[in-house]
């Protein structure tokens with residue numbers, strides 16, 4: 124009997140599960156989302172807009188104050204959208220974790236960075252699970268959404284939650300459901316991207332399925348939390364490996380005087396068996412450069428080497444260096460040196476139309492350029508100020524005008540934001556290093572453009 128399609132209770136499930144399912148399907152449940160960043164804030168808004176009373180938890184009190192004032196810090200969530208939810212008290216931001224006891228679901232969206240030697244750093248997940256376990260009560264659903272290696276939900280989160288004596292699948296429910304947020308994507312929203320859910324037990328799966336059924340168009344259930352964890356890693360590794368492949372081919376084809384973008388776009392006319400991926404200056408963001416190494420680490424426990432992941436990481440990490448060496452060669456060809464040259468970067472975000480600079484290849488490129496004696500400035504319509512532990516000092520975006528473009532010995536297009544005047548760059552820059560083929564629609568063969 125399918126609880127979700129016929130509305131009747133599944134009598135094979137424990138009472139607490141039946142109650143929880145009823146509560147979620149009737150929207151009477153209160154949902155807590157923990158970690159209100161790029162992944163958690165859109166999710167919390169989605170729960171609130173679907174009719175759930177939603178409590179948003181974060182340890183960063185500055186973020187909580189901003190949210191209480193209805194001021195968003197995530198580009199995809201407008202302050203107007205946020206403030207209407209906060210004013211109507213449908214979304215309650217707080218740093219007080221005692222509020223978790225009033226929640227029927229605790230959904231964990233905290234960071235999962237890499238530690239020393241590219242090993243998983245689960246500190247945030249462990250801290251959050253510990254906070255949840257202190258207030259765990261019968262009937263609650265806990266879902267881990269942070270990207271991590273298969274086994275984290277069962278091996279790390281579950282033991283913390285069971286410390287108080289409550290039993291999983293009977294008293295409380297635990298599942299993994301990966302975040303599939305794609306910042307900057309106008310086509311898909313949290314609601315329209317299918318939600319993958321894997322439970323620690325069958326009743327955990329059913330409860331988690333009910334919790335998401337009201338906020339997304341489609342819930343895809345899998346046989347376990349480990350499968351759901353592996354699904355997310357496959358998605359990201361697939362992207363990482365394919366980007367590495369086209370990055371390698373880009374370098375080869377540049378030696379052969381073949382335009383890799385033309386090759387990819389033409390191959391993409393084949394209606395089956397080929398998905399286009401595009402080369403660039405290297406990978407960035409909180410996901411693709413990091414997540415594959417969670418699996419590589421776990422694989423070592425099975426004496427297994429994930430060669431594709433290591434190779435893709437090596438190729439993608441070499442790209443910023445490649446961009447800088449192409450810039451040096453192009454300057455040399457004009458009888459100039461990189462040392463002392465004024466270089467303007469266009470775009471420092473890790474991808475188009477977002478304000479996120481985490482792990483952005485622009486950071487490595489700036490560092491390499493500065494180490495070689497170049498003077499670097501940048502323009503980015505989405506990133507007014509650039510701060511990073513990878514940089515010695517804070518930098519500020521400068522306006523893109525004739526004076527700036529003419530003054531630069533080279534303009535390196537690192538991010539292909541929509542709101543950049545590529546025609547003006549082509550018309551005025553002395554040398555353009557284009558890592559995204561952003562100038563393609565406007566080039567006519569007369570411009571000094573080097574694809575890198």
Ligand SMILES: NC(=O)c1ccc[n+]([C@@H]2O[C@H](COP(=O)([O-])OP(=O)(O)OC[C@H]3O[C@@H](n4cnc5c(N)ncnc54)[C@H](O)[C@@H]3O)[C@@H](O)[C@H]2O)c1
Nearest residue numbers: 158159160161162181182183232233234235247269270302
């Ligand atoms: N950014 C994305 O587009 C994206 C997409 C898919 C998956 N993910 C995954 O989602 C997870 C979160 O990533 P993100 O990009 O949202 O990170 P983020 O840094 O933007 O946000 C995380 C938030 O969690 C808060 N936090 C940290 N520890 C906490 C704790 N103990 N209790 C409460 N709050 C805490 C931080 O203050 C921060 O606001 C990661 O595992 C990431 O891999 C992110």
